[in-house]
Amino acid sequence: MGQRGWRQYGILALLLAIVGGMTTLVSYSVPLYRLFCAVTGANGTTQRVARDDAQRSARVVTVFFNTDVDPALPWRFRPLQRKVTVHLGEETPVFFEAENLSDQDIVGHATFNVTPDKAGLYFKKIQCFCFTEERLGAHKTVEMPVEFFVDPRLATDPDTQDVDQITLSYTFFRSARPEQAEDLQRFADAPPDAARGGLLFAAQCSACHAAHRVKIGPPLAGVLGRRAGSVPGYPYSTALAHSGIVWTTASLDRWLTNPQAAVPGAQMPMAVPDAVRRRDIIAYLGEQKNGS
Numbered sequence: 001m002g003q004r005g006w007r008q009y010g011i012l013a014l015l016l017a018i019v020g021g022m023t024t025l026v027s028y029s030v031p032l033y034r035l036f037c038a039v040t041g042a043n044g045t046t047q048r049v050a051r052d053d054a055q056r057s058a059r060v061v062t063v064f065f066n067t068d069v070d071p072a073l074p075w076r077f078r079p080l081q082r083k084v085t086v087h088l089g090e091e092t093p094v095f096f097e098a099e100n101l102s103d104q105d106i107v108g109h110a111t112f113n114v115t116p117d118k119a120g121l122y123f124k125k126i127q128c129f130c131f132t133e134e135r136l137g138a139h140k141t142v143e144m145p146v147e148f149f150v151d152p153r154l155a156t157d158p159d160t161q162d163v164d165q166i167t168l169s170y171t172f173f174r175s176a177r178p179e180q181a182e183d184l185q186r187f188a189d190a191p192p193d194a195a196r197g198g199l200l201f202a203a204q205c206s207a208c209h210a211a212h213r214v215k216i217g218p219p220l221a222g223v224l225g226r227r228a229g230s231v232p233g234y235p236y237s238t239a240l241a242h243s244g245i246v247w248t249t250a251s252l253d254r255w256l257t258n259p260q261a262a263v264p265g266a267q268m269p270m271a272v273p274d275a276v277r278r279r280d281i282i283a284y285l286g287e288q289k290n291g292s
């Protein structure tokens, strides 16, 4: 079997692994966290709890996410990850998605609770949409970030020492005070966020791509401005190698929307249907320079 044949088996195995991986844990690297936090902090997010890395503990807890919508609110609302396993003290971003199923703009209001109750004290949110009145346009979908960490004191409090699973539940209700709402569109209209793109890359692309070495897919450092299918030694499909594409923000956006539509015969078995995610991933790729 030739190299291409092996690669196809590899891709199949990987797809299965990715499907499995989506329902379990997604872990991100520490530098990406720092970057993410630096960016969200710079945007003026409030209530950042100062914390130094020495406090980060070897103890891990698994945090599960749960969402509900009151029947009076015609929204769909779901966590984009079912659970994450985190070190105590580790700042962790997670994402939720809300969709307004109705023909009108509607204002919702979320409440949350943490179980077991006794762990609530140690569950710290740095950035979230809780308790604010949130407007979502008719038929709009938006992704909302929540950033949290679990206080390392969880491990020393005799009441909570044994806790290794925490559930964060959100319920969205129809707002009683819609006048003061903020528009959820702000999350979609925010400028491209390379740090968030890095997190998405880690979750969705890093199984097949690295910056400098060949994995299932070609290395991606310096991809912006590079000719498609041009990394020496990587066994590209003929279609991509002969496509004549130069990777720009626009051509990467088309590629990630649907690789086979962008380049018929191309062999990347993966697409990113969400435009905001594509934008952030491309911003991240733009920062991955060849020399770095």
Ligand code: HEC
Pocket: 011, 014, 015, 201, 204, 205, 206, 207, 208, 209, 216, 217, 218, 219, 220, 223, 227, 228, 229, 230, 231, 235, 236, 237, 239, 240, 241, 252, 255, 256, 265, 266, 267, 268, 269, 270, 271, 272, 281
């Ligand atoms: C399951 C494996 C897999 C995943 C996941 C994957 N890719 Fe790929 N990617 C490939 C393969 C294989 C190719 C080469 C395609 C070909 O030769 O036709 C490729 C090619 C590319 C290229 C063209 C590079 C070049 O040198 O011309 C870019 C850009 C790219 N991928 C970006 C991404 C991004 C961004 C993600 C995450 C959103 C991603 N890929 C996820 C397998 C994957």
